[in-house]
Amino acid sequence: MAERVFEDRRDAGRVLARLLEHYRGRPDVVVLGLPRGGVPVAYEIAVSLGAPLDVFVVRKLGLPGHEELAMGAIAGGGVVVLNEDVVRRAGVSPETLREVAAGERRELVRRERAYREGGAPLDLMGRTVVVVDDGLATGATMRAAVAALRRHEPAGIVVAVPTAPEPAVGELRESADQVVCASTPPLFSAVGFSYRDFAQTTDEEVRDLLRAAAARRVGA
Template identity: 65%
Template sequence: MSNRLFRDRRDAGRALVGSLEPYRDRDDVVVLGLARGGVPVAYEIAKSLGAPMDVFLVRKLGVPGRSEFAMGAIASGGIAVINDDVVSRLGISPEVIQRVADRESRELLRREHAYREGRPMADFAGKTVILADDGIATGASMRAAIKAVRALGPSHVVVAVPTAPGSTCEELRREVDEVVCAATPSPFFAVGESYRDFAQTTDEEVRDLFRAAV
């Protein structure tokens, strides 16, 4: 039930490093930032641990007319995770889900090209992957990322986030090898409540941090 206020995403990334010390200076560790907001967090983790950083794309599938409300998510590699509870409760048809997924897939591909600038994705086979984001609310985006990364054959998957509901952290512990949450506010209202500066991360910032980390 800890509350903590971070200055910005990079400050939040630095706050996670102390809990990730066992992964410092190891040649089998890759830090993966969920674009866009997770990239500044991942950059600081990777820099401190002496590990390479890569960028991973996840797009929320928003309910039509309520785009902030996730009915699922898609991730790099064509992986989709659907929130069955939301879909059944709101009576959302498969056609509507497909239409939203198609639109978000196009945006995901656009960002892949914009951020990578032709660089291939890191090889995760047999590696320990630290999945970093700026926070978790429903967990839909992180679950899509976990599912997609698992398909690439890592030996271990670690989730590292500055802020999330305690219940979500506990649920994710059943899906990965370790979960590190710097703060678990209760009650939890929104990820942005844990930040002084929660301005949207831009494409340019993601690209610049990725270049600096390579």
């Protein structure tokens, strides 16, 4: 798909919602946002589709000294996905991997507790899960999410992202049932270049959007 620049994450969510129109009104559909940045995108999709919204926490394993580069990712249930090329090229030792993973696992647990505010996660068994992030770079985080979600036995997993390089989209098509991407820049360098406003999403914004989504469904 042609390159596109979004105003912000909410704008990107509305664009994706139009591409997911065929899921609107289906009672089996749930929308999961990857915190933090994926949640504003997912909120717009959930509102448009009339579907419940939840978070699915996945943590990138940043390369020590170059934390923006993912050497892998972890998700709930002990799922670990590694970027073997990055690990091999950087000469990362098993001990370093374990240390980084342990730190990110603690943050994963903290975020799950903070975002849900004591609430239980949605039951995903037999549901069609639309899992959303604000973009992909290597795709490691989303691959970890898909691997972890398979353990919940959903009927299907749809990955929805506003922007990603074509190779990352291709890799995800091997594990997800469908991948919907609104923009695949030919010279992809970073997710943020696909946005005019790419300000960091805060924990409080995530909680506010989850509360707002739940209130809309109660009032529907």
